[in-house]
Amino acid sequence: MGPQGSGKGTAAQELSNILKIPTISTGDLFRTEAASGSELGNRLKSIIDSGSLVPDELTVGILKQRLLQDDCKNGYMLDGFPRTMEQARLLENISQIDKVLYLDVDFDTVIERIGGRRTCPKCGHIHNVKFAGDPNYCSVCGTKYVVRADDTEEAIRKRLDTFTQKTLPIVEHFRQKGLVLSVDASRTPEYTLKQILKGLGK
Numbered sequence: 001m002g003p004q005g006s007g008k009g010t011a012a013q014e015l016s017n018i019l020k021i022p023t024i025s026t027g028d029l030f031r032t033e034a035a036s037g038s039e040l041g042n043r044l045k046s047i048i049d050s051g052s053l054v055p056d057e058l059t060v061g062i063l064k065q066r067l068l069q070d071d072c073k074n075g076y077m078l079d080g081f082p083r084t085m086e087q088a089r090l091l092e093n094i095s096q097i098d099k100v101l102y103l104d105v106d107f108d109t110v111i112e113r114i115g116g117r118r119t120c121p122k123c124g125h126i127h128n129v130k131f132a133g134d135p136n137y138c139s140v141c142g143t144k145y146v147v148r149a150d151d152t153e154e155a156i157r158k159r160l161d162t163f164t165q166k167t168l169p170i171v172e173h174f175r176q177k178g179l180v181l182s183v184d185a186s187r188t189p190e191y192t193l194k195q196i197l198k199g200l201g202k
């Protein structure tokens with residue numbers, strides 16, 4: 001968990017390789033459906049692009065389907081879920097939560113970071129033009145990077161507000177249960193990852 005631009009997606013990609021468990025990003029599941037052009041996809045696209053949250057019922061339905069797939073049977077990591085208290089309760093009913101990683105970073109830093117964020121539309125790789133590397137083409141598969149449609153300043157502010165109001169209380173809920181590993185995510189992606197691995201004893 002962590003605000004938009006805290007580096008959840010980047011850390012999750014690395015952790016998936018190291019821990020050998022899949023990362024399930026509800027944002028990615030929604031973007032895939034949106035790109036399909038289906039009726040549901042079009043509905044999702046307008047919600048996502050405005051920076052609002054997708055309704056809980058729809059989100060949980062799509063996630064549950066994904067968790068039934070074979071690759072999740074030895075565990076999985078969630079990126080961008082849960083985001084509301086209702087989602088947290090549902091997750092606690094359907095799974096055992098081992099750890100909640102919280103990427104701690106202030107909002108000024110993430111607003112600046114999101115401005116430089118590029119995403120590969122093919123493999124999902126995330127890059128920031130502020131860091132070294134080709135700013136135009138994906139370093140993993142060579143596809144041209146895109147700027148996410150919800151990375152406008154207005155949508156970012158809305159998402160950060162929603163994060164404060166709806167998601168931060170869940171972090172507190174998990175903290176009281178002793179599940180939260182909080183790391184300083186204000187520096188580089190490598191630094192964030194190092195602290196996570198240390199905190200997990202890896």
Ligand code: AMP
Binds near residue numbers: 053079
């Ligand atoms: P993300 O890629 O995690 O930043 O998510 C992009 C967008 O997808 C969010 O701004 C929401 O519109 C939607 N979304 C992703 N995960 C959730 C969730 N758990 N609950 C509701 N909406 C979500």
